[in-house]
Amino acid sequence: MSSDGLGHDSADESELRPADGTASTAPASDASGGQRSVQSVEVGGRLLLALADSRSDLSLKDLAARAGLTPSRAHPYLVSFSRLGLVEQRQASGRYALGPAALQIGLAALHQLDPIQAATPVAEALAARTGHAVALAVWGNFGPTVVRLIDARQPLHVMLRAGSVMSLTGTATGRAFVAALPLERLEHASPAALGEGPGARPWQERREELLAIAEESRAHGVSRAAGRPIPGVNAFSAAAFDHEGEPAIVITALDHEDRLDSRWSSATARAVREAAQTITQRLGGRPSLIS
Numbered sequence: 508m509s510s511d512g513l514g515h516d517s518a519d520e521s522e523l524r525p526a527d528g529t530a531s532t533a534p535a536s537d538a539s540g541g542q543r544s545v546q547s548v549e550v551g552g553r554l555l556l557a558l559a560d561s562r563s564d565l566s567l568k569d570l571a572a573r574a575g576l577t578p579s580r581a582h583p584y585l586v587s588f589s590r591l592g593l594v595e596q597r598q599a600s601g602r603y604a605l606g607p608a609a610l611q612i613g614l615a616a617l618h619q620l621d622p623i624q625a626a627t628p629v630a631e632a633l634a635a636r637t638g639h640a641v642a643l644a645v646w647g648n649f650g651p652t653v654v655r656l657i658d659a660r661q662p663l664h665v666m667l668r669a670g671s672v673m674s675l676t677g678t679a680t681g682r683a684f685v686a687a688l689p690l691e692r693l694e695h696a697s698p699a700a701l702g703e704g705p706g707a708r709p710w711q712e713r714r715e716e717l718l719a720i721a722e723e724s725r726a727h728g729v730s731r732a733a734g735r736p737i738p739g740v741n742a743f744s745a746a747a748f749d750h751e752g753e754p755a756i757v758i759t760a761l762d763h764e765d766r767l768d769s770r771w772s773s774a775t776a777r778a779v780r781e782a783a784q785t786i787t788q789r790l791g792g793r794p795s796l797i798s
Contacts, residue, residue, distance in 0.1 A: 564602035650696030679732035683744035686724035687754035745783035
């Protein structure tokens, strides 16, 4: 063994090899797609992901355990990551944290991030799995605005298209934003959006109604619209959050009431909730932000 200058001895090369003697850096076949991968990169990556998921520095023992490794196997990876600036070891405590290079990578990823691009494959998968129509909406100048609509497997006649502005209270999409945004921002939404009846009062006069909707949606993890604003059509929606805890996009599944069960415990409600959590992860947010 040799010293690495970080207060530990570097492991022998044999520690980096499986029991059969083959090098851990040898490419391995990926059974899912037939592509070859480097096993040691995937193993080391588990350490970086464990550090990213931790809110505090970790000891070698705890970090290795979270990555599913022994300390002796984890340590050589940490030495290499430290040299690259991906990991740093605190001199005072000996604990590990992400380094400046990891921060640079994270910031670059955030600058390149597009919520619609991140959500689209999740929405397409949800539509393919359930057969329901799936819509994506962002918060626009006039409120919840549809930016993508994937058709249902069976004909569904709805007056909904990209650019449609949705009611805060009369649609599942709007209700999901109500649960995710502060009242001050909601009050700027258009009171004449899709799903609002004629002569709707300004949102400033409907704060209690908005608070009740938010409480209901947060209790179930999704929002619901049963037979409104389109009679005979049910919908579930949930918001996905970015790294700052802001609602970046709302995903909605909608279909005819004969094909979409409106119960809170339905499979569709659960699928929409899980889809929003997946988008949150893709955006660098945390599913726990969805309350």
